[in-house]
Amino acid sequence: MSKSILVDTTRCIGCQRCVVACKVVNGLLKASPSNFLTTDTLTSLGPDTDLPMDESGDEELSANALNVVQTRGSVYVRRFCMHCQDPTCVSVCPVGAFKKTAAGPVVYAEERCMGCRYCMMACPFGVPRYEWAKVWAPRVKKCHMCAPRQAKGLKPACTEVCPVQAGIFGEREDLLREAENRLRQEPTKYVQYIYGEREVGGTSVLYLSAVPFEALGLPANLPHDALPMYTYRVLSEIPTEVVLGGALLSGIWWITKRREEVAKAEKEEGKAHS
Amino acid sequence: MNFDKLPKLTFWRAVLMVILAAGFYSTLLRFTKGLGAATHLSDRFPWGLWIGFDVICGVGLAAGGFTLAATVYVFHLRRFHPILRPSILTAFLGYGLVAVALLIDLGKPYNIWHPLVMWNPHSVMFEVAWCVMLYLTVLALEFSPAVFERFQMQKPLKLLKAVTIPLVIVGVLLSTLHQSSLGSLFLIVPSKLHPYWYSPLLPLFFFISAVATGMAIVIFESNLSARAFGREIEMPLLSALAKAMAVVLGVYGILRLQDLWRRGALVHLREPSTETLLFALEIVLGLLLPLLLLLSRRVREDRQGLFAIAVLVITGFLLNRLNVSITGLEYSAHAHYFPKWTEVAVTLSMVGTMFLCFALAVRYLNVFEAEPSGEMGGVKA
Numbered sequence: 001m002s003k004s005i006l007v008d009t010t011r012c013i014g015c016q017r018c019v020v021a022c023k024v025v026n027g028l029l030k031a032s033p034s035n036f037l038t039t040d041t042l043t044s045l046g047p048d049t050d051l052p053m054d055e056s057g058d059e060e061l062s063a064n065a066l067n068v069v070q071t072r073g074s075v076y077v078r079r080f081c082m083h084c085q086d087p088t089c090v091s092v093c094p095v096g097a098f099k100k101t102a103a104g105p106v107v108y109a110e111e112r113c114m115g116c117r118y119c120m121m122a123c124p125f126g127v128p129r130y131e132w133a134k135v136w137a138p139r140v141k142k143c144h145m146c147a148p149r150q151a152k153g154l155k156p157a158c159t160e161v162c163p164v165q166a167g168i169f170g171e172r173e174d175l176l177r178e179a180e181n182r183l184r185q186e187p188t189k190y191v192q193y194i195y196g197e198r199e200v201g202g203t204s205v206l207y208l209s210a211v212p213f214e215a216l217g218l219p220a221n222l223p224h225d226a227l228p229m230y231t232y233r234v235l236s237e238i239p240t241e242v243v244l245g246g247a248l249l250s251g252i253w254w255i256t257k258r259r260e261e262v263a264k265a266e267k268e269e270g271k272a273h274s
Numbered sequence: 275m276n277f278d279k280l281p282k283l284t285f286w287r288a289v290l291m292v293i294l295a296a297g298f299y300s301t302l303l304r305f306t307k308g309l310g311a312a313t314h315l316s317d318r319f320p321w322g323l324w325i326g327f328d329v330i331c332g333v334g335l336a337a338g339g340f341t342l343a344a345t346v347y348v349f350h351l352r353r354f355h356p357i358l359r360p361s362i363l364t365a366f367l368g369y370g371l372v373a374v375a376l377l378i379d380l381g382k383p384y385n386i387w388h389p390l391v392m393w394n395p396h397s398v399m400f401e402v403a404w405c406v407m408l409y410l411t412v413l414a415l416e417f418s419p420a421v422f423e424r425f426q427m428q429k430p431l432k433l434l435k436a437v438t439i440p441l442v443i444v445g446v447l448l449s450t451l452h453q454s455s456l457g458s459l460f461l462i463v464p465s466k467l468h469p470y471w472y473s474p475l476l477p478l479f480f481f482i483s484a485v486a487t488g489m490a491i492v493i494f495e496s497n498l499s500a501r502a503f504g505r506e507i508e509m510p511l512l513s514a515l516a517k518a519m520a521v522v523l524g525v526y527g528i529l530r531l532q533d534l535w536r537r538g539a540l541v542h543l544r545e546p547s548t549e550t551l552l553f554a555l556e557i558v559l560g561l562l563l564p565l566l567l568l569l570s571r572r573v574r575e576d577r578q579g580l581f582a583i584a585v586l587v588i589t590g591f592l593l594n595r596l597n598v599s600i601t602g603l604e605y606s607a608h609a610h611y612f613p614k615w616t617e618v619a620v621t622l623s624m625v626g627t628m629f630l631c632f633a634l635a636v637r638y639l640n641v642f643e644a645e646p647s648g649e650m651g652g653v654k655a
Contacts, residue, residue: 062317088462094399095385095392114388115381118399120320122462126607129317130381132310138381221465230461231398234454234477238401242447249348249443256350 002085002104003150004172004204005159006179007078009216010189011166014069014076017042018158018167019059022067022080025146025157030064042161063131063141067158070217075209077216078167080158081106081127081143082196083204084226089119089128091228097140104172104204105145113140124200124222145204172204179208201226290626297623300616304378312616318609323617326599328375328624330456331592332368333406334480337488338495339365339413340449347442354515356508359420360499360641361492366413367631371624372406378620398458405452412445420639453484460598468602469539470553475529476598482526483591489519490587497581503636513575516583520568523587527561549605552597560590 021039023029059068067080083106090098090106097112098119119140120128131138146156154160159169168175179194195207199222207218214220304312315322338361345351346358377383389403415434422431434441457480460467473479493512500507534540543550564586573579604610613621635641 060317091394091396092399092462094394094397094403095388096394096397112385112388112392113382114385115383116399117320117381118397118459120317121603124463124465126318130309130320132315132317133308134310135306135308138308219465223464227462227464228396230464230474231458232396234458234461235396235398235401238451241451245447245450246443249344249446253348253350253439253443256348260350 002102002172002204003145003169004083004104004175004206005145005156005167005169006175006206006208007167008182008208009075009077009166010208010210011164012069012076012078013164013166014071015163016069017161017163018078019065019067019069021157021161022143023065025149026066028064028066039157039160061127061129061142063129063139066129066141066143072216073211075211075216077207077209077218078158079217080205081145082125082199083143083145084200085202085204086200086226086228088122088124088200088227091231092118092122094118101147103147103150105147105150106142106204107144107147108140108142110137110139115140122227124219124227172206175206179206182208198224200224290630293619293622293626296615296619297626300619300623301378303616304620309379309381312614314611314614314617316609316611318607319603319611321599322611323600323613323621324375324379326596327592327621328379329372330599331595332372332375332624333452333456334484334487334591334595335491335588336365336368336372337449337453337484338491339368339416339488340446341485341488342492343416343442344446347439348446354511356642357492357496357511359417360495361488362413362416363420363632363635363641364491364495366410366417367628369406369410369413371628373410375620375624376406398455398461401455402452402459405448405455409445409448409452412441412448415441416445420635420641424639449484450481454478454481456480457598463603466603466606467598468549468605469537469542470534470549471594471598471602473533473537475533479526479530479533482522482529483594486519486522486526487587487591489515489522490584490591493519493580493584494588497577497584499636499642502633503642505642507577509575509577509580512580516568516574516580519587520565523561523565523568527565530557530561547605549597549602552593552601556590556593556597559586560593564590 020029021042024039024042059065059070061068061079067078069076069078071077083100083104085100087098087100087106090096090100093113094116095112095114097109098106099109100106115138117128117130117140120126120130128140128142130140146154146158149156155169159167162168168178170178176194176197179197183190183192183194189210191209191212193213195209195213195218196203196205201224207213207216209216212220300312309315313322313324342354342358342361345354377386380386389400390407394400419431419434422428422434454477457476457478460472460476461474464472492515496507496512499505543554564583567573567579567583567586570579573583600611
């Protein structure tokens with residue numbers, strides 16, 4: 001049992017409320033007058049209230065924006081960490097700074113991190129961001145599905161404040177069933193596919209769309225196997241390789257040494273005879 | 275004042291000083307203003323020149339050390355002994371610089387020891403970290419007799435002599451793992467790395483090409499040292515090494531082309547792209563041309579010819595590693611990366627430092643042994 005988020009891009013109105021809520025929760029809102037904002041006050045605001053955004057329009061994910069709403073044609077698409085079932089970042093981190101929790105979120109322990117940025121290189125969705133401007137202790141930044149809020153029994157802030165339920169929170173199984181229902185009920189509206197159900201072994205964030213997922217900027221060429229297997233297949237052979245390699249090299253060493261000794265002995269014997 | 279004591283300011287020394295000054299400034303910038311200010315790295319391009327060249331190429335270029343150690347000690351091809359110690363020294367310096375480069379590139383260099391206690395055996399980077407640490411130690415031990423000899427320390431020499439063979443075998447195993455694991459690093463980006471370079475066989479390709487390049491490095495370096503230190507060049511040895519290199523390169527070429535064919539990656543050759551150009555350069559300059567030249571005995575046994583072949587093989591190797599770690603990832607990142615001058619300065623000063631350390635070691639230690647005093651292959655045999 002693990003929690004997931006279902007994003008129905010056909011419902012999103014691009015109000016950016018989830019973006020602001022995310023910044024509030026993570027202390028990333030720069031504009032100071034808005035610091036009184038909480039997810040509660042955000043929820044109570046009317047849909048047409050101006051929000052204190054730092055930058056308008058299409059924001060990219062960054063160390064200061066862990067959740068963004070982007071415009072793709074006439075569609076708004078929210079981008080944030082996909083919280084893979086078998087996450088690449090968890091597998092590649094040499095010091096185990098990432099962890100997939102039983103509850104669903106993929107979380108990061110900054111005190112373990114040494115800043116090699118392999119997670120950023122390897123993430124199939126290009127999600128993790130870095131605090132490039134920081135001199136001391138730069139961190140990898142990405143959505144943590146509000147793991148601290150979840151621990152308190154609360155929903156992730158982004159799903160809490162969404163006025164149109166474009167992003168809903170729940171058990172992955174339930175959300176998959178809900179997604180299937182929507183596809184069945186309005187077959188002409190949706191592309192008949194749940195993005196994230198199988199990508200890289202399945203993700204805890206699922207997408208529905210009326211346009212091809214590639215047009216939303218979601219990578220369409222991902223295998224359905226979990227990526228960590230790609231490297232673990234090789235890594236798990238190492239003990240065998242070391243033992244076999246060691247034996248082989250020792251064997252070659254012994255044989256060539258023996259051959260050398262025999263040659264030497266024969267030479268001396270030859271000398272003795274002549 | 276006595277000016278004779280000062281080293282002469284030759285052209286190359288002046289160049290080195292400029293490079294080192296620029297490198298020093300850039301390193302200072304990185305530690306006072308952060309990675310963002312000192313590099314062109316970005317969220318879309320988190321790995322740049324320091325990883326692509328200093329670490330991934332640096333480790334490969336150090337491959338001469340284990341290749342020759344295996345040749346001399348494991349295969350008992352004693353005649354290669356005279357070029358062993360300089361190869362070990364090159365490998366040691368290469369790995370040392372990899373470690374320094376990592377200290378500059380890591381976001382939190384003071385946590386570099388974390389892989390010692392925080393284990394993640396599922397991570398290729400974890401394996402790489404351990405291999406660098408262990409092999410650096412092995413190389414230091416393999417080269418240390420040169421230092422002990424200098425100070426006439428007989429006890430440690432005897433001790434090292436006793437453990438030479440296990441040490442060499444461990445070194446060869448570590449190198450094999452490490453060279454191939456640098457390729458494994460990229461196994462996890464099947465959707466990001468261009469099909470010219472992504473292959474499930476990446477670890478194998480990295481290993482084989484490192485062996486070939488290790489030999490090229492030995493040839494290259496023997497030539498340079500012969501010129502710089504006015505030594506005789508071991509032409510028959512190097513020609514024999516070149517023959518072995520031709521075999522390894524041939525195996526690499528066949529595997530590589532067969533893999534490209536099987537994966538259907540060659541259809542991309544019809545696309546006139548940067549990737550196609552770089553791929554063609556890599557294959558023609560680094561593989562086909564040197565193989566062709568190696569077939570000719572005249573070129574192989576000619577000092578200039580052999581040097582040219584070594585340069586080609588090394589160029590092809592560098593192109594391959596940079597393609598895998600940088601250019602091959604550009605198309606999927608939708609970003610273009612070109613190193614900032616400060617990144618180049620740091621890299622160049624690392625290479626410069628390596629040359630400097632090599633020259634100093636040659637001057638003060640017995641790097642080119644006068645006579646290989648035979649017997650049962652001690653490190654200082």
